[in-house]
């Protein structure tokens with residue numbers, strides 16, 4: 001039988017493909033990968049639309065306990081659902097390799113990913129350089145290495161897609177030390193926080209080259225859903241723009257083609 005990796009797309013339960021839905025309906029067990037991305041509609045809305053109950057698969061289950069996931073996949077179909085595309089940003093290659101090792105046939109059913117849906121702001125996908133991740137800073141840990149990657153992209157005139165950190169099933173140091181299995185509420189980084197970390201990073205680097213507070217950036221919220229919102233402004237202004245519900249992504253623009261610029265104008269903040 002088959003281990004299916006099925007992309008759900010980005011917006012609503014209806015974004016699943018017909019092929020994906022058929023595989024979900026025929027699978028004996030259905031898992032939802034629940035730590036690299038989310039659909040804001042929640043698991044219940046998916047269950048209702050698919051007519052199937054869904055088991056949430058956290059990072060531990062996928063990375064440490066894949067036997068459970070792949071259990072019986074030789075005898076019956078198992079579906080592993082991933083928001084976006086199963087190979088968009090987080091590739092889940094490990095899981096596929098474990099299925100291959102166990103001689104379990106697998107099939108991938110693709111869908112839209114944030115990696116290509118960002119084209120909705122009018123920037124050409126061809127003009128993007130390396131994608132980066134911006135992580136939540138702490139009081140004592142403020143990595144700025146992503147600035148070098150942004151500068152590398154800027155030198156070549158390329159745009160930079162910044163994926164923003166997601167923290168689920170985090171434990172406070174205190175609970176961890178006491179061995180208590182109590183988890184913090186999930187956190188999804190907003191574009192405002194990403195912009196403010198970037199501004200602080202620029203200041204700490206004290207450099208006038210590459211990324212500056214004047215650089216034109218684009219924030220995208222809830223792409224693909226009815227709440228989708230896009231705002232384009234210089235970094236120093238974008239930090240204060242309200243985007244609405246997460247998930248958010250941020251783009252630092254490189255050299256803008258006149259048509260890209262024209263397209264972006266519709267997303268300038270209304271004054």
Ligand SMILES: C[S@@+](CC[C@H](N)C(=O)[O-])C[C@H]1O[C@@H](n2cnc3c(N)ncnc32)[C@H](O)[C@@H]1O
Nearest residue numbers: 084085088089113114163164222223247248249
């Ligand atoms: C690991 S990546 C997503 C991988 C997913 N498999 C895909 O193909 O889209 C997760 C990050 O992508 C961005 N993202 C995902 N969905 C988004 C959406 N609908 N709107 C804006 N940003 C999104 C956020 O920055 C989020 O933290």
